[in-house]
Amino acid sequence: MNDKTRDKSPKTPETDIQDSGRRRFLGVTATVGALGMAGAGSAGLLLGGTRTAEARNSGSTQDYNVPLGELDEYYGFWSGGHSGEVRVFGVPSMREIMRIPIFNHCSASGWGTTNESKRIMGDSHRFPNGDAHHPHVSYTDGSHDGKYLFINDKANTRVARIRLDIFKCDKMTTVPNAQAIHGLRLQKVPKTNYVFCNSEYITPKPNDGRHLDNPEEYWTVWSAIDAETMEVAWQVLVDGNLDNMDADYTGKYAASTCYNSERAVHQADMMAPERDWVVIFNIERIEEAVRNGDYMTFEGDTPVVDGRKGSAVTRYVPIPKSPHGLNTSTDGKYFIAAGKLSPTVSMIEIDRLDALFADELDDPRDVIAAEPELGLGPLHTTYDGRGNAYTTLYLDSQIVKWDMEKAVRNWQGEDVDYIIQKLDVHYQPGHNHATLAESKDADGKWLFSLNKHSKDRFLPVGPLHAENDQMIDISGEEMKLVHDTPTFAEPHDAVIVRRDQINTSQIYSRDDPTFAETIAMAEADGVDVERDNKIIRDGNKVRVYMTSVAPTFGMEEFKVKQGDEVTVVVTNLDRVEDLTHGFCMTDHGISFELSPQQTASATFVADKPGVYWYYCNWFCHALHMEMGGRMLVEPA
Template identity: 70%
Template structure:
């Protein structure tokens, strides 16, 4: 017979006892099991450990084997995107976006500055929400988009080369947070929320009159990366998602109070989920029925309460996550300060906008109570949802249709399982879950604290990614992984949905500016090794092939502005070269068939060595050259 103090929901304490939270959680689940036949989900510590071990053994990715999924992790405060293999949880690559990266030269090379802006003054980023472009509601593997909350930007990454190729600064707003993509017919728009209200015009006057403060929902053209339109809303925008018709997007909205203090933002029992009618907005823009703000030419529409473009659905309380179920039926708004998730029926939105419903809440078809601090919801494609509970440090698995039946008065339990995670989970993400193809295999939970899970590394602790097997009836924790601040969110894409290049094509637009300059100078990038002087501007063209630069010495004068172009002639994948000029803050990566360039001032007379800083050959150490700087 099972002893009460051996019952666990997730993982027991190492001392053999049970935490208060674990005890209460297990007791609650035992009650559910007795009522619904879920008693098999109440596990002893031994059975939990055995189940987890079985899951780990079944999904080991051995050396030389490939993962089933690409995982794209937001790099948080680092401003980058991390590429992971799932289920191995091996880090494959880091894609610099809003940060400076000395390994690849991002933020140093001219090609990266073409993207970041040559006058870029921001050396930081706060990358939150990575999302992959879609065609007909399925990942097409073309682009990945991610926001920079710190500096109000949105970036696009080409997934064929895993490089950022466009960055857009969104005007008229501050702090782009929630970001999702239009799913059908394809990703025409990147929908993104600006979180904080600001006065308009924001020029230092009338800063105390909150009536003049607002923020906006924004749509960016996915191909041109230009802002297509902005919609003014009431309150602070949080997260967002789109439906599977192309007609609607929905955003959670907190601080309906327009308060400037913490207590004030929590006065109201309900805030809103704001639904945007994309077709009506597009028509208004096409008809010219909009205004502009300041110097920006972006169409701005008023979507505050009473607008034809929006509807405000009251939901509790300071809502956070907004997620669309993969069957396209529901928007889910997590309550954060309420133990509930609000289920909004998308097929009722036409009637809502047509005025055929008595009130906005008529589109709500369920509101299950799950636990303390619900933040984000993901799905397995089998009718189940998984919601992170920040305060409880748990993931709640629940059945959507049962939750709706319960809301309608039926005596049915919708909770299937609660699993302890460590600790305070924010986002969670199941494999393929934002697309029609949600396959219910893996769930990643991104926890904000790790406490004692890993070796101590000083006052700043790592955070914790956990991998959970959701392929069966029980959730099974199979992996803990420390991660640097702050991973925030991720997305899992099947490996066959991403088609990467092995080497660059010579006409790749990523280095088009280098080719354009070379043509002006009469240079063939693949063949010439020459120095071009244009006043005090010097352009140095060189090729490389392992293990040598084909130009091993060049002369310039002190004070010259020097631009070095290196073209890697190697055609074998993996044979990447680097160029590092000693004591000049210059380094960059040049992959096979790529051209990369960097500009610097030769302000120090004398001999300055440059070398290949990406290991490429047995004679890699000998791959060097000299810059000779004549004294002015």
């Protein structure tokens, strides 16, 4: 920022140090990241504040203010990054509506505490952390159908599914033979039958300690998960670290960038060659290989098809080294892979892939339609549905808008300028996403730049800064920066769909599968959870069934012995929308949410004698404070 846009507060030695530190950080960041291209990168960063102020003040063709009482046009699903959750925003207001815990434990909802959530998380419940990266909404015929949202956990090699009728996670899968699920995308056509995901890191197969120091035995896998069962259908063994990926609009192909084609285990060695590649996956050939039994197994019985270089089911397309993002253009023509260390993106023409797999091309690079030069540090690309692409330039701290067909014509020798505009963002963008831009329905209204650093954009909160997601109006000829949104713990990616594409339930159905196993346990105990308030004693195991109707629990006290394993099952009988109850047992680490008509349960050990109050911890009624009861723990 220049002096005209800075705070006019009097300068002190402390603020002088802060300012010099900020400038030093900007310069160092560009220098380290550019790997020799620091000049332009740092210039883009340092000039960004002035230019974006001009863009912001020049006015937007759309109004992003949503009046009180009115609803947003879109749902925006943001990954929660290192928090392991998904955050739901209204777009364009950028009001945060909900947080959906997935790979984390949440004391507000009880996710990770309730027996129901533990069943969904399975053995991976033991992990308290997650690194949520890529949220994607399911499809029918290339349009979002609003049924599910899928997201990956890079930290603990998991993929989860969220039901969008209740905005809750209902399935979670730990992927075998893999380590660190990074890129994740969905089959778009005819519908989302598969969830495709990349294992990023190469490891021995099987990874059982026998090849610890022999990288020649290290490989990675590309996986297809059945979207309904959430079981791994099959995997493909490949060379090198897989990064980001996408699927096409025919249902035939998917593609993934690879940034470690040399299969190295040290960073310097990963940077050796001039080129890495994009791996193209032929889904029909892979399915045929599985049907024919042409596969191997490592961990468990998951079929693993050999897709290493030279295989019939894959093709390796050389592109500049260390590529990163890969995004399918919404017209279905191109896989666009971003260069990261090259100022270019590689446009792979999907219509040429049949010829590539038929071995009719002299060179795999014959599928490259163009490699336009865009700027320093291209990472990810999104689209407006009007033939324009928008690519983040990490080192330049910019979004570049460019015309795809003009880029192809320029590559073919025509003297035509394909770059339309560059807009500074604050600072160093990773993913970007435009409204509906992961579907054939891209409408070109809003674009979000998910920036890795905010630096001086918000009130200081100590050494750890928020990230900065910026909303950009792309409805007109020029991009207009209109809004900053501070975000926490690196939300990695986002997807934005129209509100009419999602149909939510306002109360639970009593036959919801989420708590079916709990109901079955109650029935085995002879308990009707909608009517009975009852204690079942089975040795040192005690099951306490109670109802809740504002403002009372159906049971205001129960007695157990010290050392008993206590399971409390609560059913919210209220049918009023938004009348949520909670159950919190003091001094036992138990707290969970009960939405209308929901049954939930938690198990704990009553390890100390005494009186322990439980209470409703979600405000529900004028007598909410009086809604409680006692657990009486007798000494052993």
